[in-house]
Amino acid sequence: MLWETIKLAVQSILRNPMRSFLTILGVVIGVAAVIAMVTVGNGSSAQVTTDVESLGANLLTLRPGQDRMGPGSDQGGAARPFDLDDIDRILDQIGAISVAVPTGSQTIVAVFEGENYQTTVTGTQNGYFEAKDWALSAGRLFSSSEESGKTACIIGQTVREELMGSADPIGRKIRIDNLNCTVVGLLEAKGANTFGQDQDDTVIMPFKTFARRIAGSTDVSSITLSVRDGYSTDRAIDDLTNLMREIRRIQPGDDDDFSIRDTEQLANMLGSVTSVLTGLLSAVAAVSLLVGGIGIMNIMLVSVTERTREIGIRMAVGAQASQVLLQFLVEAIVLSALGGVIGIALGLAMGAIGSSMLNVPFIPDPGTIALAFGFSAVVGIVFGYFPARAAARLDPIEALRH
Amino acid sequence: MDSNGPIVRLTDITRVYGKGEAELRALDGVSFDIHRGEFVSIMGPSGSGKSTTMNVLGCLDSPTSGQYLFNGVEVAGLDRDQRALLRRHYLGFIFQGYNLLPRTTALQNVELPLIYKGMGRDEREARALAALDKVGLAARAHHDPSALSGGQQQRVAIARALVGDPEVILADEPTGNLDTKRSVEIMELMVELNRAEGITIVMVTHEDDMAAFGSRLIWMVDGKVESDKAIERAA
Ligand SMILES: Nc1ncnc2c1ncn2[C@@H]1O[C@H](COP(=O)(O)OP(=O)(O)OP(=O)(O)O)[C@@H](O)[C@H]1O
Ligand SMILES: [Mg+2]
Numbered sequence: 001m002l003w004e005t006i007k008l009a010v011q012s013i014l015r016n017p018m019r020s021f022l023t024i025l026g027v028v029i030g031v032a033a034v035i036a037m038v039t040v041g042n043g044s045s046a047q048v049t050t051d052v053e054s055l056g057a058n059l060l061t062l063r064p065g066q067d068r069m070g071p072g073s074d075q076g077g078a079a080r081p082f083d084l085d086d087i088d089r090i091l092d093q094i095g096a097i098s099v100a101v102p103t104g105s106q107t108i109v110a111v112f113e114g115e116n117y118q119t120t121v122t123g124t125q126n127g128y129f130e131a132k133d134w135a136l137s138a139g140r141l142f143s144s145s146e147e148s149g150k151t152a153c154i155i156g157q158t159v160r161e162e163l164m165g166s167a168d169p170i171g172r173k174i175r176i177d178n179l180n181c182t183v184v185g186l187l188e189a190k191g192a193n194t195f196g197q198d199q200d201d202t203v204i205m206p207f208k209t210f211a212r213r214i215a216g217s218t219d220v221s222s223i224t225l226s227v228r229d230g231y232s233t234d235r236a237i238d239d240l241t242n243l244m245r246e247i248r249r250i251q252p253g254d255d256d257d258f259s260i261r262d263t264e265q266l267a268n269m270l271g272s273v274t275s276v277l278t279g280l281l282s283a284v285a286a287v288s289l290l291v292g293g294i295g296i297m298n299i300m301l302v303s304v305t306e307r308t309r310e311i312g313i314r315m316a317v318g319a320q321a322s323q324v325l326l327q328f329l330v331e332a333i334v335l336s337a338l339g340g341v342i343g344i345a346l347g348l349a350m351g352a353i354g355s356s357m358l359n360v361p362f363i364p365d366p367g368t369i370a371l372a373f374g375f376s377a378v379v380g381i382v383f384g385y386f387p388a389r390a391a392a393r394l395d396p397i398e399a400l401r402h
Numbered sequence: 403m404d405s406n407g408p409i410v411r412l413t414d415i416t417r418v419y420g421k422g423e424a425e426l427r428a429l430d431g432v433s434f435d436i437h438r439g440e441f442v443s444i445m446g447p448s449g450s451g452k453s454t455t456m457n458v459l460g461c462l463d464s465p466t467s468g469q470y471l472f473n474g475v476e477v478a479g480l481d482r483d484q485r486a487l488l489r490r491h492y493l494g495f496i497f498q499g500y501n502l503l504p505r506t507t508a509l510q511n512v513e514l515p516l517i518y519k520g521m522g523r524d525e526r527e528a529r530a531l532a533a534l535d536k537v538g539l540a541a542r543a544h545h546d547p548s549a550l551s552g553g554q555q556q557r558v559a560i561a562r563a564l565v566g567d568p569e570v571i572l573a574d575e576p577t578g579n580l581d582t583k584r585s586v587e588i589m590e591l592m593v594e595l596n597r598a599e600g601i602t603i604v605m606v607t608h609e610d611d612m613a614a615f616g617s618r619l620i621w622m623v624d625g626k627v628e629s630d631k632a633i634e635r636a637a
Contacts, residue, residue, distance in 0.1 A: 004517065015505045220530060306504070313501050316462060317515040317562065318490025320483045397462040 004321070006368075009331035020335060021382075022299045027339025027376040028346060030292025034372040035347025035364070036354060037285035042279030048274050052267040058227035059263045060130055060237065062244070066259055079257045081219040088245055090223070094239045096231035099127040102207045102220035110203055111175040112163035114236055119159050121176055121203045123210020124224065129187075131226035139170045139185030142206050146184070147210040149184075154185035156200035176203060179213050202283035235261055287374060293379035300383035305402050308391040312399030321392040325385070332384025336377040343376065344369055407474055408435035409569060409602055410459060415468035416625075417454050430625035438569070441536075441596045441603045443613035443633070446622035452606040455622070456574045460493055460587040461485040468484060475547065494563030494601075496573035500555045502547040508534060508558045509543040515566040533561040537591060544595050553584035560588065564595055571595065573605040577612055589615040 006235045065079035082102070082276045090100045103124045110117050122128075126141045139154070146152040153174070160169045169183045190199040227236045237260050244258050307328075314324050348364055355362040391399050411486045417429040437441055444452050457463035457611070458470060461477060470477040470508035472488065480488065494500075494515075502511045512530040534540045547555050556576060563571050573592070577585035593615050595601045607613050614633060621629040 004520075008517070011506075011510070023466075131547070302506075310503060313503060314514065315476055315486060316489065316495050316501070318518045318566070320486040320518075322483070323518065395463055397457045400462070400497075 024339035025287035026292040028343040030289035031343025031372040032347035033288035034285040036350035037281040038083040038368040040354040041281045042363040043355040045274040047360040048270045060225040061261045062223040096236040098228040099131045099226035101125040101127040104221045117162040123207040136185045137188045152184045153181045156202040157189040158200040266309030271386045297383045304387040308402040311391040328388035332381045336380030340373040410436040411471040413469040415465045418466040441616040443616035444606045444620045449620040451625040492569045494568035494571040496576045498575035498578040500559045512561045533565040537561045570602045
């Protein structure tokens, strides 16, 4: 009898192609929208996470001035910079810090055999590459004589490409300001960071060389630090804060005149931004799911009159209410399931296309798929089944009068 | 069941619509017996309760009071599912408005009662085709009702009513929408079913010519049976 009922239901679905199509369409739209949106949203958050990780794990940045928004934020400019002694004391006193290197940057035009290219020149030490988890694809790090003030530079992939195409840059001289600088190393490509900034668009010099020949002072405008594996970043930040307050003689109760940023914090911040975005997408998706549901509801309710008559006829020829209801239930389930499967396929396809267009990984979420499918199925079943149940409770003659 | 007694016995049946001021007694104390093999015609002015009587007989509607025995069984004592079984195994309906399922072939429409009898597909089809053949529509088995004329649709409905070998066929103005020629064809079919297969027939009609095909005439007025007498059949 169940098999017979399924056949009846399928017959009935085929008999009303328009109604069936519209019902399925409602489910398809709802399910596909939710899956596509959530998939793209997930991909975006995952992308942000990898981006932040590419900045270097356990990376801290110490800057002078308060890192505050709003009134008083310009006091940062007035705050005292650091100096190289500060770095020695940090390494000396805080065991959790494995790397602490000075960094300073300027935007300068680099020249090579008549090619000009404006880039960011950063003065730092070899530890910078360790902190940033950044390997060389060719050449070597700075030698100790270079670190103590000789001219040399390590360049990023973008700078290499802009200045000398695919040629081997090692040993070639590029001019930066009025400094003739031999390229000793080429960095591995790192790509754009979370803010869309090309990290490979960089020239790196020994800090002392940069300080003397370009910046004109040994002031340290920021310090890049790395927390040793297995140590708590929060503890390290606390220790660092206490030490810097001591070094900079800040009275208890006064505000810090420096700020510490860590990548974890950045990751969290960006993570919350993307989750807001994902939430927004999901809300839009939920609305389309609802619209799809209302569509299904509409179709089902519009056909109630005709269906009520049909139920009357079936009961007149001897169908029991339970048999008629089973048929309608199976019909609603088959339609919803069909719509759900098509919707999932379509949603995943749209998600894949969207992900590849936005350049983010394709991460379908089984929970969402199940949820979207479940919701549409429930709508389809409830609105397919309940009007039928109401009709089946009538005396056959009442149903026939419709 | 008592197969010697009347197949239908109505005793003082009432059917009241509405309440208080708006109360309407569609049936107001109807009593009659119908015996196996009879062909009963019911006539009467519009609104006299003919269709209401048929619906009560068909267990499509429940009387407000009175006793209805079908084959000796008290219908009021049956639940909805049991009444469905009674319709399934003993009754066939022919409605004035045909009541065929739309977008469903004549064959499938005729098969419908057999599905609920739990009959297998092949036997169902064979029986439905035989029934359609009996009403002269075997060639139209695969047409939708919308592709059939009124007379043809009514014949499909007759095929559906007789396909399950019912004991009683209840026909409410089966020729109401048809011209005289088609009407006579339908009536000849009914007489044939009555005589050759022994099916008891109860038929409502407005036309004397059609009523004359029956063996007995019940005349209703204002929800009551006004007269009930045998018809001399033109042999
Ligand atoms: N569902 C209903 N609600 C209220 N009153 C009804 C309902 N069905 C029938 N009636 C009333 O009951 C009375 C009998 O109706 P019924 O349909 O039995 O008449 P009928 O003899 O078949 O008439 P006709 O020849 O026009 O078909 C009428 O007055 C009708 O208006
Ligand atoms: Mg009537």
